[in-house]
Amino acid sequence: xxxxxxxxxxxxxxxxxxxxxxxxxxxxxxxxxxxxxxxxxxxxxxxxxxxxxxxxxxxxxxxxxxxxxxxxxxxxxxxxxxxxxxxxxxxxxxxxxxxxxxxxxxxxxxxxxxxxxxxxxxxxxxxxxxxxxxxxxxxxxxxxxxxxxxxxxxxxxxxxxxxxxxxxxxxxxx
Amino acid sequence: xxxxxxxxxxxxxxxxxxxxxxxxxxxxxxxxxxxxxxxxxxxxxxxxxxxxxxxxxxxxxxxxxxxxxxxxxxxxxxxxxxxxxxxxxxxxxxxxxxxxxxxxxxxxxxxxxxxxxxxxxxxxxxxxxxxxxxxxxxxxxxxxxxxxxxxxxxxxxxxxxxxxxxxxxxxxxx
Numbered sequence: 630x631x632x633x634x635x636x637x638x639x640x641x642x643x644x645x646x647x648x649x650x651x652x653x654x655x656x657x658x659x660x661x662x663x664x665x666x667x668x669x670x671x672x673x674x675x676x677x678x679x680x681x682x683x684x685x686x687x688x689x690x691x692x693x694x695x696x697x698x699x700x701x702x703x704x705x706x707x708x709x710x711x712x713x714x715x716x717x718x719x720x721x722x723x724x725x726x727x728x729x730x731x732x733x734x735x736x737x738x739x740x741x742x743x744x745x746x747x748x749x750x751x752x753x754x755x756x757x758x759x760x761x762x763x764x765x766x767x768x769x770x771x772x773x774x775x776x777x778x779x780x781x782x783x784x785x786x787x788x789x790x791x792x793x794x795x796x797x798x799x800x801x802x803x
Numbered sequence: 804x805x806x807x808x809x810x811x812x813x814x815x816x817x818x819x820x821x822x823x824x825x826x827x828x829x830x831x832x833x834x835x836x837x838x839x840x841x842x843x844x845x846x847x848x849x850x851x852x853x854x855x856x857x858x859x860x861x862x863x864x865x866x867x868x869x870x871x872x873x874x875x876x877x878x879x880x881x882x883x884x885x886x887x888x889x890x891x892x893x894x895x896x897x898x899x900x901x902x903x904x905x906x907x908x909x910x911x912x913x914x915x916x917x918x919x920x921x922x923x924x925x926x927x928x929x930x931x932x933x934x935x936x937x938x939x940x941x942x943x944x945x946x947x948x949x950x951x952x953x954x955x956x957x958x959x960x961x962x963x964x965x966x967x968x969x970x971x972x973x974x975x976x977x
Contacts, residue, residue, distance in 0.1 A: 642816060642972055674972050697906050708905065723971045731882065732871050733973065791965040797897045798816055798848050799907065800974065 637802035638681030640724050642674040644796040649717050651781050652788035665779035670714030676724035677739040677747050689803045690754040710762040718780035719787050745783045752780045811976035812855030814898050816848040818970040823891050825955050826962035839953035844888030850898035851913040851921050863977045864928040884936040892954035893961050919957045926954045
């Protein structure tokens with residue numbers, strides 16, 4: 630699962646969707662909750678572990694966005710950049726949990742400030758890559774298709790609705 | 804993540820839901836697709852690896868159903884048995900994938916016949932545990948609440964719709 634030895638710096642779960650909606654701001658006393666949404670594309674649940682640094686981000690982003698995990702209209706597998714599809718990034722600290730008795734512990738998770746910094750950097754790198762895909766394949770992204778990147782608010786409850794044609798759940802560690 | 808050394812026999816991803824719908828039979832020429840659904844509860848995505856045997860199932864089922872992963876109405880964490888909540892089991896062979904170049908390989912996944920046998924045994928054990936929860940806590944399941952177990956069709960495309968109040972995604976290996 631991991632490509633290098635030792636403890637991973639980040640864990641991601643990837644799911645394919647035809648539509649997804651995520652709350653980015655809960656309802657306040659005088660305002661409705663705010664949501665973002667994407668259509669066809671990929672949901673990236675992400676969690677960073679203690680000791681993770683920005684060094685791992687370029688390879689993470691490149692790997693996740695270029696892996697052929699999406700089913701194209703022809704039935705052939707394509708990356709989310711090739712599809713082209715949209716991306717929804719969901720911060721998901723629970724992914725770092727480890728069972729201890731009947732409870733879960735999150736002792737290996739990165740601290741909040743550091744986690745937020747890495748999360749923001751990860752989102753920025755994904756945005757950059759989606760705008761300027763550097764695929765070395767013939768079936769490069771059609772710039773006329775409307776793809777978008779949305780992301781959840783770090784630290785918030787991630788109220789998510791997911792509509793899939795098969796989530797094709799994948800796990801990766803970096 | 805794993806409790807014992809060596810390669811795991813199974814990998815599960817757990818998500819909490821307020822409602823979930825899963826296709827169990829695709830539409831045919833003369834019939835509509837068939838779906839199952841649950842309300843509040845837990846979705847269990849499951850994948851078995853080569854070498855897995857039935858020996859691991861009792862501990863898997865007991866651990867998953869008794870771990871306090873669900874938020875109760877009071878805000879306290881509870882197991883799906885304690886909640887009590889429903890369970891939706893989704894066979895998810897993609898969880899065994901390993902990146903190789905830009906593609907995914909599934910060489911460590913269990914064979915189809917053996918995987919189906921373990922999947923069926925896992926579902927049966929979960930059903931038994933949900934009917935006769937053997938929790939040793941005071942807040943035992945209220946038998947009057949309508950909880951249910953549904954599961955996907957092994958080998959099919961898992962067309963899933965998920966509605967959450969925060970998926971609280973967890974990963975476990977056994």
